Amino acid sequence: MKLLVTGGAGFIGSNFIRYILSKYNDIKIINLDKLTYAGNLENLKDIEDNPNYTFIKGDICDKELVEEVFSEDIDYVVNFAAESHVDRSIVEPEIFAKTNILGTVTLLNAARNAWTLGDGFKEGKKFLQVSTDEVYGSLGKEGYFTEKTPLDPHSPYSSSKAAADLIVKAYFDTYKMPVNITRCSNNYGPYQFPEKLIPLMINNCLNKKPLPVYGDGMNIRDWLYVEDHCKAIDLVLHNGKIGEVYNIGGHNERTNIHIVKTIISYIHDNVDSSVDESLIRFVEDRKGHDRRYGIDPTKIKEELGWYPETKFEDGIIKTIKWYLENREWMENVTSGEYQKYYERMYSNR
Numbered sequence: 001m002k003l004l005v006t007g008g009a010g011f012i013g014s015n016f017i018r019y020i021l022s023k024y025n026d027i028k029i030i031n032l033d034k035l036t037y038a039g040n041l042e043n044l045k046d047i048e049d050n051p052n053y054t055f056i057k058g059d060i061c062d063k064e065l066v067e068e069v070f071s072e073d074i075d076y077v078v079n080f081a082a083e084s085h086v087d088r089s090i091v092e093p094e095i096f097a098k099t100n101i102l103g104t105v106t107l108l109n110a111a112r113n114a115w116t117l118g119d120g121f122k123e124g125k126k127f128l129q130v131s132t133d134e135v136y137g138s139l140g141k142e143g144y145f146t147e148k149t150p151l152d153p154h155s156p157y158s159s160s161k162a163a164a165d166l167i168v169k170a171y172f173d174t175y176k177m178p179v180n181i182t183r184c185s186n187n188y189g190p191y192q193f194p195e196k197l198i199p200l201m202i203n204n205c206l207n208k209k210p211l212p213v214y215g216d217g218m219n220i221r222d223w224l225y226v227e228d229h230c231k232a233i234d235l236v237l238h239n240g241k242i243g244e245v246y247n248i249g250g251h252n253e254r255t256n257i258h259i260v261k262t263i264i265s266y267i268h269d270n271v272d273s274s275v276d277e278s279l280i281r282f283v284e285d286r287k288g289h290d291r292r293y294g295i296d297p298t299k300i301k302e303e304l305g306w307y308p309e310t311k312f313e314d315g316i317i318k319t320i321k322w323y324l325e326n327r328e329w330m331e332n333v334t335s336g337e338y339q340k341y342y343e344r345m346y347s348n349r
Contacts, residue, residue: 001026001027001028001075001076001124002027002028002029002030002072002073002074002075002076003020003027003028003029003030003074003075003076003077003078004029004030004032004069004070004074004076004077004078005017005029005030005031005032005078005080006032006033006060006077006078006079006080006081006107007032007033007039007060007079007080007081007082008029008031008032008033008044008055008080009031009033009035009039009040009041009043009044009055010033010038010039010040010043010080010081010084010193011038011043011187011189011191011192011193011196011226012080012130012187012226012229012230013031013033013080013081014040014043014044014191015189015190015191015226015227015229015230016078016080016229016230016233016234017029017031017044017047017053018044018046018047019227019230019231019234020230020234021047021050021052021053023234025052027052028052028053028054029052029053029054030054030055030056030069030072030074031044031053031054031055031056032056032058032060032066032069032081033055033056033057033058033081034057034058034059034060034081035057035339035342036083037193037339038084038085038193038195040191040193040333040338040341041055041338041341041342042329042332042338042341043191056069057342059103060079060081060099060103060104060106060107061098061099061102061103061106062106063106063109063110066106066107066110067110067113067114069110070110070111070113070114071114073114074111074114075124075125075126076125076126076127076128076237077107077111077126077127077128078128078130078233078237079104079107079127079128079129079130080130081099081103082099082100082103082130082160082161082164083095083096083099083100083157083160084132084157085157085195085196086134086155086157086158086286087195087286088157089155089156089157089160090155090156090286090287090288093156093160096156096157096160097156097160097163099160100157100160100161100163100164101160101163101164101167104129104164104167104168105167107127108127108167108168108171108177111125111127111177112171112175112177115177115178120176121176121177121178125178126178126179126180126237126242127168127171127177127178127179127180128179128180128181128182128233128236128237128240129164129165129168129179129180129181129182130182130184130233131161131164131165131181131182131183131184132158132161132183132184133145133183133184133185133222133247133249133293133295134153134154134155134157134158134161134290134293135151135152135153135158135161135162135165135183136149136150136151136152136153136183136293137151137152137153137154137158137290138152138154138290138291138292138293139290139291139292139293139294140291140292141292143294144249144294144295144296145183145247145249145293145294145295145296146247146296146298146299147183147244147245147246147247147299151165151166154288154290155287155288165181165183165245168181169181169243169245172242172243173243178242179242179243180236180237180240180241180242180243180244180245180246181244181245181246182232182233182236182245182246182247182248183245183246183247183248183295184224184229184232184247184248184249184295185221185222185223185224185248185249185250185293185294185295186221186222186223186224186293187223187224187225187226187229188223188224188225188226188315188316188319189225189226189227189315189318189319189322190226190319190322190323190326191329192226193333194330194333194334197256197259197260198259198263198316198319199323199330201259201260201263201264202263202267202320202323202324202330203323203330203334204279205263205264205267205272205275205279206267206271206272206324206327208274208275208279209279210279210280210281211260211264211279211280211281212281212283213256213257213260213280213281213282213283214256214282214283214284214285214286214289215282215284215285215286215289216257216282217255217256217257217260217282218255218256218257218291219255219256219289219290219291219292220253220254220255220256220291220292220293220294221253221254221256221292221293222249222250222251222252222253222293222294222295223250223252223253223254223259223312223315223316224248224249224250224252224308225250225308225309225310225312225315225318225319227310228250228308228309228310229248231306231309232246232248232300232304232306233248235300235304235305235306236300236304239304240303240304241303246299246300246303246304247295247296247297247299247300248295248297248300248306249294249295249296249297249308250295250308250310250312251297251308252308252311252312252315253292253294254312257280259316260280261277262316263316263320264276264277264279264280266316266317266320267320271324
């Protein structure tokens with residue numbers, strides 16, 4: 001069985017590849033990644049020589065390359081490839097439209113062409129689109145996002161992801177293509193690029209830099225440990241009902257300021273007692289900043305038996321410890337040194 005993972009050098013993608021290779025001996029993975037700023041092959045150093053793993057550097061918008069990859073008789077696609085940082089989308093929305101929308105269309109067309117058999121599709125094929133709870137917009141103080149919540153994205157990033165989701169749904173409705181869509185809450189864990197909240201705060205604490213917090217810091221997110229997310233995707237890939245959307249949430253709602261203070265407290269008590277809350281700097285709020293996200297994962301629990309295993313109090317400590325134990329990784333990322341890894345490892349292959 002061959003599994004194409006796009007964007008597999010990123011945070012969630014690399015964790016997913018590692019999880020699948022550790023669980024299955026009969027799945028060969030092709031990792032297609034453009035290696036933009038957040039794509040880091042050092043995330044996969046420990047498995048790069050695994051005989052069941054192949055890396056291809058390339059863009060999901062490259063029609064000829066994508067079609068060539070599908071000539072390998074791909075069985076499953078898990079599409080992580082996306083521009084995903086909201087702040088960047090506000091500055092350069094066109095990049096998000098190209099990768100997140102047109103790239104998804106390119107993948108869908110290649111999969112459809114390769115998998116079509118007569119009036120239907122070959123058995124055992126599936127295209128899984130990895131999406132985000134941000135496509136639903138913002139919640140009030142009560143209630144949760146369900147799979148039936150209307151899409152109401154508020155940033156160029158979330159709008160591009162919502163558009164991609166609708167295109168994937170259209171391929172199911174129009175062509176009966178075997179697809180699923182998963183929408184997850186905020187992930188955290190090892191190998192996350194340090195522009196995101198948790199690794200950014202850890203790194204800044206270690207370097208005694210200010211800790212920028214948007215607005216009043218009371219924006220709420222539902223935090224999901226990345227390995228729990230990987231397990232959920234695996235279940236949907238193998239057992240999800242064709243054409244369905246599955247929400248994946250951690251039942252771990254926390255304010256941003258709570259996250260920041262938790263990190264400060266751990267580093268103060270265990271690493272450097274001079275690190276304290278005086279480092280916090282409240283900054284002008286992000287444009288279109290959604291106030292609260294919260295996911296109801298009842299559907300995936302009842303249909304597939306998935307539930308989030310990692311409590312936030314445990315997951316955040318595991319995450320902080322990982323970054324403390326992998327400071328060289330963090331230094332390579334923040335210095336840009338990680339971008340040279342591909343040339344060192346793959347230029348002569």
